[in-house]
Amino acid sequence: MTRITSWHGAPSRPLYTPPAGAIDAHCHVFGPMADFPFSAKAKYLPEDAGPDMLFALRDHLGFARNVIVQASCHGTDNSATLNAIAKANGKARGVAVVDPAISDADLAALHDGGIRGIRFNFLKRLVDDAPKDKFLDVAKRLPAGWHVVIYFEADILEELRPFMDAIPVPLVIDHMGRPDVTQGPDGVDMKAFRAFLESRDDIWFKATCPDRLDPTGDPWNAFADAVAPLVADYQDRVLWGTDWPHPNMQDDIPDDGHLVDMIPRIAPTAELQRKLLIDNPMRLYWPEEA
Numbered sequence: 038m039t040r041i042t043s044w045h046g047a048p049s050r051p052l053y054t055p056p057a058g059a060i061d062a063h064c065h066v067f068g069p070m071a072d073f074p075f076s077a078k079a080k081y082l083p084e085d086a087g088p089d090m091l092f093a094l095r096d097h098l099g100f101a102r103n104v105i106v107q108a109s110c111h112g113t114d115n116s117a118t119l120n121a122i123a124k125a126n127g128k129a130r131g132v133a134v135v136d137p138a139i140s141d142a143d144l145a146a147l148h149d150g151g152i153r154g155i156r157f158n159f160l161k162r163l164v165d166d167a168p169k170d171k172f173l174d175v176a177k178r179l180p181a182g183w184h185v186v187i188y189f190e191a192d193i194l195e196e197l198r199p200f201m202d203a204i205p206v207p208l209v210i211d212h213m214g215r216p217d218v219t220q221g222p223d224g225v226d227m228k229a230f231r232a233f234l235e236s237r238d239d240i241w242f243k244a245t246c247p248d249r250l251d252p253t254g255d256p257w258n259a260f261a262d263a264v265a266p267l268v269a270d271y272q273d274r275v276l277w278g279t280d281w282p283h284p285n286m287q288d289d290i291p292d293d294g295h296l297v298d299m300i301p302r303i304a305p306t307a308e309l310q311r312k313l314l315i316d317n318p319m320r321l322y323w324p325e326e327a
């Protein structure tokens with residue numbers, strides 16, 4: 038496999054200035070490979086995108102903290118994510134991917150390393166298998182205050198419902214479960230996702246990835262139209278993130294400055310922006326300060 042570069046080499050400085058204390062609540066690190074080799078089961082092999090690069094981007098874009106989500110290319114070895122958190126001087130926390138047979142002691146060690154949730158990935162192009170029964174077992178014995186992050190595509194939302202309904206901790210849905218945003222705010226996918234959000238008041242979501250979800254391209258007008266009403270209606274359970282270093286993006290690599298400029302389009306008021314970028318992610322990841 039050739040190593041790929043999936044991020045912009047010189048992202049613009051955003052026109053929008055995030056409020057002080059803003060959190061990029063969905064990003065990843067890759068390696069560095071010499072210290073943290075990729076999983077033998079990885080479906081893509083990226084160039085190194087380590088903590089120094091992530092923190093430089095954070096500062097460039099005007100953010101204060103990061104939530105680092107274990108990327109599938111690192112499998113269930115969370116050392117690269119833990120290393121980045123350790124280097125952030127308290128300004129990063131994370132979401133791990135674990136072998137469901139993980140011991141309680143190892144879960145506690147992840148907590149000490151700054152992990153506050155685990156991720157279940159159902160994308161066939163990213164993982165070989167996603168055993169719901171085992172996922173449910175581990176979801177039932179997470180450290181106090183943790184949540185489960187789930188990544189799935191819109192066409193399996195209904196199929197996953199019994200499994201997700203049984204998870205006894207808050208759920209955070211990556212990239213809104215990948216709706217077809219070109220259907221608009223009242224399209225089939227958004228309606229199904231809204232019905233799911235209505236089923237429980239502890240389901241959160243990330244209003245992320247216009248670059249992945251909007252085939253009309255930058256400035257991603259279809260994404261803005263479809264997502265702004267969702268943010269307005271569920272403003273206390275929505276998160277935002279860059280998704281840097283944009284795993285797998287090769288053809289239409291997004292300019293991270295432009296991604297930040299999506300924020301005021303989906304969260305037009307200062308109050309909404311504060312909830313999206315500070316209050317909500319603080320409640321999930323730094324509850325002791327929130």
Ligand SMILES: O=C(O)c1cc(C(=O)O)oc(=O)c1
Binds near residue numbers: 211
């Ligand atoms: O759509 C993707 O390819 C993707 C991959 C990963 C990962 O490899 O972990 O994470 C994401 O948030 C999105």
